[in-house]
Amino acid sequence: MIQPMEAKSVPRLPAGTNWVYEPKWDGFRCLALKDGKTVSLQGKSGKLLDRYFPEVREAIASIGLNKMALDGEILISIDGTLSFDTLQMRLHPAESRIRRLSIETPARFTAFDALLSATGKDISAEPFKRRRKALGDISAKFKDPLVSLTKQTASLKTAQSWLDNGSAGTDGVIAKQTDLDYRFGERAMLKIKRMRTADCVVGGFRYAKGSELVGSLLLGLYNNSGLLDHVGFTSAFAKEDKKALTTRLENLVGPPGFTGDAPGGPSRWATERSAEWQPLKTRLVVEVSFDHVTGGRFRHGTRLLRWRPDKAPKQCTIEQIS
Numbered sequence: 001m002i003q004p005m006e007a008k009s010v011p012r013l014p015a016g017t018n019w020v021y022e023p024k025w026d027g028f029r030c031l032a033l034k035d036g037k038t039v040s041l042q043g044k045s046g047k048l049l050d051r052y053f054p055e056v057r058e059a060i061a062s063i064g065l066n067k068m069a070l071d072g073e074i075l076i077s078i079d080g081t082l083s084f085d086t087l088q089m090r091l092h093p094a095e096s097r098i099r100r101l102s103i104e105t106p107a108r109f110t111a112f113d114a115l116l117s118a119t120g121k122d123i124s125a126e127p128f129k130r131r132r133k134a135l136g137d138i139s140a141k142f143k144d145p146l147v148s149l150t151k152q153t154a155s156l157k158t159a160q161s162w163l164d165n166g167s168a169g170t171d172g173v174i175a176k177q178t179d180l181d182y183r184f185g186e187r188a189m190l191k192i193k194r195m196r197t198a199d200c201v202v203g204g205f206r207y208a209k210g211s212e213l214v215g216s217l218l219l220g221l222y223n224n225s226g227l228l229d230h231v232g233f234t235s236a237f238a239k240e241d242k243k244a245l246t247t248r249l250e251n252l253v254g255p256p257g258f259t260g261d262a263p264g265g266p267s268r269w270a271t272e273r274s275a276e277w278q279p280l281k282t283r284l285v286v287e288v289s290f291d292h293v294t295g296g297r298f299r300h301g302t303r304l305l306r307w308r309p310d311k312a313p314k315q316c317t318i319e320q321i322s
Contacts, residue, residue: 001046002031003185004071007174010190013159014175021159022112022152024172024191026082026292027075032060032109034068052090055102056109059144067120071113076105084294112150114138115182124182166194171292193291197305198320201313202284203228203258204277205249213242214249218277219288220258221318227260229318232298234288252280285311293321
């Protein structure tokens with residue numbers, strides 16, 4: 001297993017003559033490896049993705065090089081927008097379904113680094129500017145439109161515009177030092193995520209494991225039918241505030257809580273602990289920051305910015321994250 005170089009999250013773009021910037025794609029990280037006629041697609045966890053993306057494997061196989069090791073991202077676009085949900089649908093046991101989806105919604109591979117040169121030489125210890133040049137040479141041999149080279153800029157102004165304005169399916173910017181070697185398994189790149197905010201109803205809460213104090217707030221937004229759907233959680237509050245917050249929440253325990261999709265419902269997010277939550281009267285509103293939404297829910301935990309006593313719960317609708 002090859003451990004890919006990872007990225008450390010930072011709040012803002014670094015500046016300097018030795019930095020270059022690339023879009024942060026919303027897909028599956030993948031190492032595309034080729035040795036003769038053998039092609040493998042290795043995911044970030046080490047799991048092989050070959051059977052789930054046969055069209056990508058065939059596209060990589062068509063590149064006229066005997067040995068190759070490309071670092072990149074597997075992506076799927078729906079109506080011009082990258083769809084992480086559609087990518088997840090590929091992780092299915094039925095080969096017939098995978099084959100059908102590979103035709104209906106083909107995936108593509110975008111390369112952003114190379115560990116071997118076009119001649120098969122190991123270049124992982126060389127600086128990124130040389131690896132990028134080698135990747136450019138390799139990209140000249142890309143035959144299938146399902147394989148491409150990611151865009152890049154040395155302009156801080158351009159990178160900031162990517163971050164501010166975004167483009168369909170990207171969720172930030174990756175910053176790389178031009179003189180950096182490939183650091184296997186290390187967080188040696190920088191990632192700057194595009195953050196958004198939303199006002200959410202606190203529809204319930206969970207106690208912290210093994211504690212009588214609150215561990216997380218469960219967040220809700222009203223759907224188009226006027227029902228409160230569970231959309232995520234936040235646990236970013238100060239330790240010294242937990243006791244008072246717990247008392248405040250316990251005084252509001254009761255219906256209706258979530259009247260639409262609720263924690264513990266049938267979804268891929270459900271876990272054994274997801275049913276262990278307390279419903280609340282819908283009186284509290286919080287503003288949270290988040291980075292990405294998948295299937296109508298925050299993909300990651302959110303950050304609590306402030307309480308919104310000035311905001312009516314019914315004003316907290318799903319359109320904020322659509």
